Amino acid sequence: MTDPGGQSPRERYRAQVRMEIKQHAWEQIAAEGVSALSLNAIAKRMGMSGPALYRYFAGRDELITALIRDAYRSLADTVRAAFDSGADLAGLARVIREWARSDPHRYFLIYGTPVPGYHAPDDTTAISFEVMAVLLEACGAPPMDEPATPFDAHLENHREWTGRHPAAAATVHRALSFWTRLHGVLSLELAGHFAGMKFDPGLLIADELNALPAR
Incomplete structure (x- = not known):
């Protein structure tokens, strides 16, 4: 089943998680600078494993690009x-x-x-x-x-x-x-x-x- 915007529940969930990851990334940049951006640190703050987070962003550069x-x-x-x-x-x-x-x-x-x-x-x-x-x-x-x-x-x-x-x-x-x-x-x-x-x-x-x- 999809919503009126054409997204399935899985797609909506994925978009929400990506948005949360980006929010944590901005907070990390504000605190430590973009050079210190760490997907593993973000995963820890979100209660996820590193490999789980990499399903949403393949690496640091992909996150920075977003x-x-x-x-x-x-x-x-x-x-x-x-x-x-x-x-x-x-x-x-x-x-x-x-x-x-x-x-x-x-x-x-x-x-x-x-x-x-x-x-x-x-x-x-x-x-x-x-x-x-x-x-x-x-x-x-x-x-x-x-x-x-x-x-x-x-x-x-x-x-x-x-x-x-x-x-x-x-x-x-x-x-x-x-x-x-x-x-x-x-x-x-x-x-x-x-x-x-x-x-x-x-x-x-x-x-x-x-x-x-x-x-």
Whole structure:
């Protein structure tokens, strides 16, 4: 027998156990960092044997991939919903900052130091392209009289990170400038580097975006 969503009881149970495993994984990452992630430790906390847990995730890398996929999916859906509701670049920056601040460990899993020995599969990269596609839409077309820069020319043939989006190179340049300015501030903020400086990182982000070139 299946439920209205098309899942059998066994499939529902499997999905629930995988979700619980991922929740324990996030807790472990928060306490010890992603490099210390241990399926055996998670199994012990859940009252399972190691071999039993490996029926749900074949290994550490598969679990990390699931966490990364969930993080990118959450961010991509959040950014798309904000843009479709009328958010401009400044609005998208606020939404991304709120998303990151709500769970810094999730943010750093996808935008922090790469996990040693781990290589993300192509499908996780494809989800990240969805985020950049929204930013490219928000950036719009460049002014017709804006002269091209050497980096614009370089971007004509170096845009794999956009999913080879067809936007003009100047638009790609603007989206990249937005991305690097936002994440530069966000990474420092979430790592606690502004804690003793007594200023509002949100206002710094706003100033950085106001200083974006028109291209």
